[in-house]
Amino acid sequence: MPVNEKIFIGLLGYGTVGSNVYQLLQDQAGEIEKATGAVISVKRVLVKDVAIPRTGAPADLFTEDFEEILNDPEISIVAELIGGTEPAFDYVTAALTSGKAVVTANKQLLSQQGFYLFRLAEEKKTQIRFEASVAGAIPVIKVLRESMVAADLKSIYGIVNGTTNFILTEMSRTGAKFKDALARAQEWGYAEADPTSDISGKDAAAKMAILASIAFHTRVELEDVACAGIEHVSSLDLAYARELGLTAKLLGVAKLYKNKINVRVYPALLKQDHPLASVNGAYNAVFLEGTTIDEIMLSGPGAGGMETASAVMSDIISVVARRAAPGFLEYPAAYRELEFFPDDEVVSTFYLRLEVEDEPGVLAAIASTFGEHRVSIQSVLQKGRGAHAELVMVFHPVNEASFNASIEKVGKLDVVKSAPRPIRVEGNEE
Ligand SMILES: NC(=O)c1ccc[n+]([C@@H]2O[C@H](COP(=O)([O-])OP(=O)(O)OC[C@H]3O[C@@H](n4cnc5c(N)ncnc54)[C@H](OP(=O)(O)O)[C@@H]3O)[C@@H](O)[C@H]2O)c1
Structure with missing residues (x-):
C-alpha cells in the first residue's frame, strides 16, 4: 500500500x-x-x-x-x-x-x-x-474469525446483554425484586425506557444468532434462537441459589451436538467458581470451549x-x-447450513423451587412423580413452614423432554401450590 x-x-x-x-x-x-x-x-x-x-x-x-x-x-x-x-x-x-x-x-x-x-x-x-x-468493545468476532480457525469449537456461552446482567447483579447483591432492580437500571441509564427487547432475551438472541453463525460457519437467524427472559426470576430464587453456591445470569448458549447446532437464550444458574459467574453489572463476556483451546473467556464493556x-x-x-493482503482470512463468514438440534433432546441440569403444602408425604409424592419420568433429584432443601413451605431442588442431568413432562405432572399434584418455574444450571456436568 x-x-x-x-x-x-x-x-x-x-x-x-x-x-x-x-x-x-x-x-x-x-x-x-x-x-x-x-x-x-x-x-x-x-x-x-x-x-x-x-x-x-x-x-x-x-x-x-x-x-x-x-x-x-x-x-x-x-x-x-x-x-x-x-x-x-x-x-x-x-x-x-x-x-x-x-x-x-x-x-x-x-x-x-x-x-x-x-x-x-x-x-x-x-x-x-x-x-x-x-x-x-470486546473483539469477539475478530477472535472467532481469525484466532479460532483451528480451535474446533464445541460451545459458546455468552453474557451478551448488559441491561439484564445489571438487573440480575442488583437483585443478587441487594435482594431487590425484579421490578425495583429494573427501575434502578433505568434511573442509572443501564436500561432503556422500553426495555422489552433486553428483558425478554430477544436482544441477546440476536447477538447469539450472529455469534453462532460465525463460530460454526452456519446460517443461524434470530427466528432460530428460542429465548426466555428474566422477568420471572425472583429474588427468592437468587437467594436460594446463593445458598447452593450458584449465581444467576441471562445466558446465550450455542452448542454443537452430533454436528447439529442448538442456540438458545435463558436465565441460568452457574456455580460461583465458573468464570462467567464473576461477570457483574453491565459487563459482557463470551466463554468459548473447543477441543484445541480448552476454555477461553473474553470480557469487557458490552455497550457505550x-x-x-x-x-x-x-x-x-x-x-x-x-487491501494490502486481499483475500487473507476473508473466507465466507457462514458457508454452510447445519441442521438444528432439537431443544427437547438437549441434556440439562435444572434448579426448581416448588411451593408446597406443609404436610407429611409431600416430598415422597413429588419424588415418585419425578421417578416415573426417570428424573433424578441431586439435592433438596426444605424451606419455610405452614403456608410458605417450599422445596428447593437441583436435579441430575436429564433429557429436557423428560424433565418438561415430569414438571407438568408435578405441577398438577394437589400438594403443589403454584406453577413450577425451573431454571437451568450450567457448568454442572457430572
Ligand atoms: N449505543 C450503544 O451503546 C450501542 C452499542 C452496541 C451497538 N449499537 C448499535 O449501533 C447502532 C447505532 O446506535 P446509536 O446508539 O448510535 O443510535 P442513535 O444514537 O439513535 O443514532 C442514530 C443515528 O442515525 C441517524 N438515522 C436514524 N435513522 C435514519 C435514517 N432513516 N436516515 C438517515 N439517518 C438516520 C440519526 O439521525 P438524526 O441525528 O437526524 O436523528 C442518528 O444520527 C445501532 O445499530 C445500535 O444497535 C449501539
Missing part, C-alpha cells in the same frame, strides 16, 4: 456511536496512520435531519441524501450506524452491490439478513464487518458510545489492512 494513501468513509448516522467514531478518527489519526499507512477520514455523514445543530463535525459534512455517499467514487467504506432493519438493509445492500466495504454495529440487521449480506459481499468481492454488533465506536474503528482498520 502506498504510504499516506487517503481512505474516505461515508458515515451513516451521527448518534451515540456515529459521533464517537468521528471523534476517534480525529483523536487517533496519528496512531491509525502509523498502523495502516493510510489517512482515514469521513467525507460525508448521513442523518435524518441536517437542520439539527450538531457538535464535533463541520455542518457541511452532513447530508440527508444517501445517494451522495453511494455515488461518490472516493468513498470506499460505508459505516452503517443508524440501526434497525429499514432503511439500513437497503443502504448496506446498495453499498455492497456497488463494491464498497461495509462496517456495521447493527445486530437486528445481521441477525435477520446476515446470511444474505455475507453472500452478497462475497459475490461482489468486498467486505462486511460487524465487530460492534455483539458485545460492544465510545466503547462501541472502538469496535467500529477496529473493523475500519481491518478493512484498510486487508
Whole structure:
C-alpha cells in the first residue's frame, strides 16, 4: 500500500456511536496512520435531519441524501450506524452491490439478513464487518474469525446483554425484586425506557444468532434462537441459589451436538467458581470451549458510545489492512447450513423451587412423580413452614423432554401450590 494513501468513509448516522467514531478518527489519526499507512477520514455523514445543530463535525459534512455517499467514487467504506432493519438493509445492500466495504454495529440487521449480506459481499468481492454488533468493545468476532480457525469449537456461552446482567447483579447483591432492580437500571441509564427487547432475551438472541453463525460457519437467524427472559426470576430464587453456591445470569448458549447446532437464550444458574459467574453489572463476556483451546473467556464493556465506536474503528482498520493482503482470512463468514438440534433432546441440569403444602408425604409424592419420568433429584432443601413451605431442588442431568413432562405432572399434584418455574444450571456436568 502506498504510504499516506487517503481512505474516505461515508458515515451513516451521527448518534451515540456515529459521533464517537468521528471523534476517534480525529483523536487517533496519528496512531491509525502509523498502523495502516493510510489517512482515514469521513467525507460525508448521513442523518435524518441536517437542520439539527450538531457538535464535533463541520455542518457541511452532513447530508440527508444517501445517494451522495453511494455515488461518490472516493468513498470506499460505508459505516452503517443508524440501526434497525429499514432503511439500513437497503443502504448496506446498495453499498455492497456497488463494491464498497461495509462496517456495521447493527445486530437486528445481521441477525435477520446476515446470511444474505455475507453472500452478497462475497459475490461482489468486498467486505462486511460487524465487530460492534455483539458485545460492544470486546473483539469477539475478530477472535472467532481469525484466532479460532483451528480451535474446533464445541460451545459458546455468552453474557451478551448488559441491561439484564445489571438487573440480575442488583437483585443478587441487594435482594431487590425484579421490578425495583429494573427501575434502578433505568434511573442509572443501564436500561432503556422500553426495555422489552433486553428483558425478554430477544436482544441477546440476536447477538447469539450472529455469534453462532460465525463460530460454526452456519446460517443461524434470530427466528432460530428460542429465548426466555428474566422477568420471572425472583429474588427468592437468587437467594436460594446463593445458598447452593450458584449465581444467576441471562445466558446465550450455542452448542454443537452430533454436528447439529442448538442456540438458545435463558436465565441460568452457574456455580460461583465458573468464570462467567464473576461477570457483574453491565459487563459482557463470551466463554468459548473447543477441543484445541480448552476454555477461553473474553470480557469487557458490552455497550457505550465510545466503547462501541472502538469496535467500529477496529473493523475500519481491518478493512484498510486487508487491501494490502486481499483475500487473507476473508473466507465466507457462514458457508454452510447445519441442521438444528432439537431443544427437547438437549441434556440439562435444572434448579426448581416448588411451593408446597406443609404436610407429611409431600416430598415422597413429588419424588415418585419425578421417578416415573426417570428424573433424578441431586439435592433438596426444605424451606419455610405452614403456608410458605417450599422445596428447593437441583436435579441430575436429564433429557429436557423428560424433565418438561415430569414438571407438568408435578405441577398438577394437589400438594403443589403454584406453577413450577425451573431454571437451568450450567457448568454442572457430572
Ligand atoms: N449505543 C450503544 O451503546 C450501542 C452499542 C452496541 C451497538 N449499537 C448499535 O449501533 C447502532 C447505532 O446506535 P446509536 O446508539 O448510535 O443510535 P442513535 O444514537 O439513535 O443514532 C442514530 C443515528 O442515525 C441517524 N438515522 C436514524 N435513522 C435514519 C435514517 N432513516 N436516515 C438517515 N439517518 C438516520 C440519526 O439521525 P438524526 O441525528 O437526524 O436523528 C442518528 O444520527 C445501532 O445499530 C445500535 O444497535 C449501539
